[in-house]
Amino acid sequence: MTPDSDPRETVRTLVRAIPPGDDTEAVHLARTLAWLDSGAPIFRTDGPATSHKHLVVYAALLDESAGALLLVEHLKSGLWLPPGGHVDYDEDPRLAVLRELREELGLRPPFHPSAGAAPVFLAINEFVPPHAHTDVCLWFLFAADATAPLVPDPGEICATRWFPVAEAPTWEADSDPSVGRFLGKVASLGAVPGGW
Template sequence: MSPATVAVAQLIRGISPLDAIELHHIDTALTWLAGTDDIFRRISRPATPAQHLVSYVVVVDPDERALLLGSHVKSGLWLPMGGHVEPGEHPLEAAVREASEEIGIEAEFTVVGAAPLFLTITTTVGDNSHCDVSLWYVVRGHRAHTYHLDPAEFSKAQWWDLDSRALPESDPHLGRFLTKLTAA
């Protein structure tokens, strides 16, 4: 394993699974990492490699119990911000970069810490469908602040109450993530 792959495997081993689904995703990701060093997406069509690493940046206002999601242009879903980890980049560095690029903020990992809280494996929607192995990082936000998301990625942003669970069409694992976030 390359040093980058070893570092990602260590991150993943540090995640305590919420449930059997997350445990399965963790085991699947570790098996994937043990069999390849080709884990970083390259700009090409179709997606190369077909399975690659993502850092989600989930903006949460814990005082207001709210979550910021963006209306993602390509998928048509309300998603946390984030993106593909670049070749050789550590997933935490990717989360910091994505927070800056997509939200225009300096990431504050003061809600649950700087380690990823959650891991999912999801097949994306759209014409360039691929499999994302996603590490979910939690970043502190403030509901009173207006966030201007990258218009190339998101058409608008909206805060959602964590307690209402009346969430929009989103990542299929968002509800489970919120269960884990609430427990954390």
């Protein structure tokens, strides 16, 4: 993973390579490319107030043999989310997602062989006051083992849990609003042999 010299171009290249899984993702991809082309800041430097819209990476850790996805209970939001966070200033998102996994969980899993070190999904999440901001989320897929030890960062994570993907309708309301669409896309792309 050698980052391009221009961080914005690195992000643009990654975004252009994501095939839309549905109409919503197609709209989000187009909006993201327009945002990147606008020259507006894309990295958060001091919190939501400094940049209304910024890049976020999610690490979707999938244990295929268990049919489970690892989510963390995020301390600030109270939601069950994939591990991840904001992309640092001028940071390559591929390196950011690896950094977040090390910092949040003490993990160094491999990227999923079906996707490699490329995001497989993009979603735009808009949050309302008091912390109004927009996250442009790049989702990366990782091969994981539900029995591997985790070292959660207590400053960011309340709990960790492997959620059965087949039971997503029972838990996805407490997660990122795009998790159901993400799971549907991963299944439809054949990234998981035999589906769910």
